[in-house]
Amino acid sequence: MPRILALAALPLLAAASLTAAGSADADSFLRTEPYELIVGSGGDPWCEEGGAAGDLAAPADLRGAHFSFSLDCLFSAPKVPADLAASIPALEHVPPAQDGSEFLFVQLALSSEYSPEHTTEPSLLASWIEVGEERISLAAAPRSSDHYVVSAPRDARAVLWVSDADRAQGIDLRTGAQVEPVAAYYNGLALRSYNLGGFEDDDPFRIVNERRSGTATCSTEYAEGTRALWLEDRGWAPEGTVFIEVRTRWCSRYNDITWELDRERAFTIDGEAPMSWTATERNAYWDDLVLVFTIPADVREATIDFSPVGDIRFKETGEELFTDDLPNFAWKLAF
Structure with a gap:
């Protein structure tokens, strides 16, 4: 033996x-x-x-x-x-x-x-x-x-x-x-975190419905993207892929309204929604977001697109609000 x-x-x-x-x-x-x-x-x-x-x-x-x-x-x-x-x-x-x-x-x-x-x-x-x-x-x-x-x-x-x-x-x-x-450990592409720079829109969002109108703003300097093969809460990326984990914040609650982002359309990579989305209440106004995507392990660049499409409502009545002037943000990563 x-x-x-x-x-x-x-x-x-x-x-x-x-x-x-x-x-x-x-x-x-x-x-x-x-x-x-x-x-x-x-x-x-x-x-x-x-x-x-x-x-x-x-x-x-x-x-x-x-x-x-x-x-x-x-x-x-x-x-x-x-x-x-x-x-x-x-x-x-x-x-x-x-x-x-x-x-x-x-x-x-x-x-x-x-x-x-x-x-x-x-x-x-x-x-x-x-x-x-x-x-x-x-x-x-x-x-x-x-x-x-x-x-x-x-x-x-x-x-x-x-x-x-x-x-x-x-x-x-x-x-x-x-x-x-x-193999993805040895292909020369970086496994690390990137500062995405957050998002900021100079003009307030105009939100309306048939009876009311108003404005809202939301900006943060915090947004981070990480390319990873293994994540503590998810384990290994599927064969032939790597994870892109995005961490940022969103103004989910205002004094008079709530703004829930659309989990299929707000954040995408090449048109694909994240495979997982976790929102944790940070305080009375903000949520911390953790989004996980998968991309092919051999691609050298990726662009994370963000537009705050979602469900906007008055807190008191639950009335739905709309906006047609949402900004678009693009975070580019090079590995």
Whole structure:
């Protein structure tokens, strides 16, 4: 069965999980079985070791909603190189790999090429190394400067997997190639928030019905748009799309009237209404709005159109009011 050991516990590996065949010099007959894993952290212990140490497929990085890491180097060998064993005491007595197997040496970089989309959240992460059909669980997600030594059959695929909020992606421990990546993390388009500048109309809205007329104004400097793959209250965007989350405010209540925006027509992207709309009362007059759209993950620009179409009524009587001079605002985002 696969096991995981800290580097400090390495003597137990030789004593407990390896068998001797021979007599006088028993150590020379010890062999490391497949599916053994040694985990450590810190320093840069072996990126100069092994002829293929720098031969990584590009990109050798993984990024998720709550984690990121990059590979510094990896290589394979039938035994721990002498220079490496001499420089790291914990690897000094590791026996050679069993016939038909080899060691995979994996070193994570001290810093990652990417940052997580959000803050690191270990409770949402699960990690393991898959060697052939064997799965070796890790106690924690990969972190900067971690290193792994795993024994594997020579013909077995070995992949380091990280599941983030139930979406797994991996990196091949023989080549550094990504395995089932979340593609939108690596297409060069930004995942960030944008200040949209709010909205302001110089002329008051004229509102009327058959018996009354009046004016109203509404403006705010607060409007923010965020392009995201994962949102806390919605999870992952549907495959091939990203979220555009819009946060702003609206004057839903005046002294004499209420103004409820039309949720299908007031805010649109390419004519499409938001997939969700949340209005929270901020005070006696204002509502905070959170709108979520989806757009294709590969588009480089998006325009959020806003016009305050909606239902306008007198508070006291419920009479409906109308206006035909509504402004239009367009917020352009470039990713």
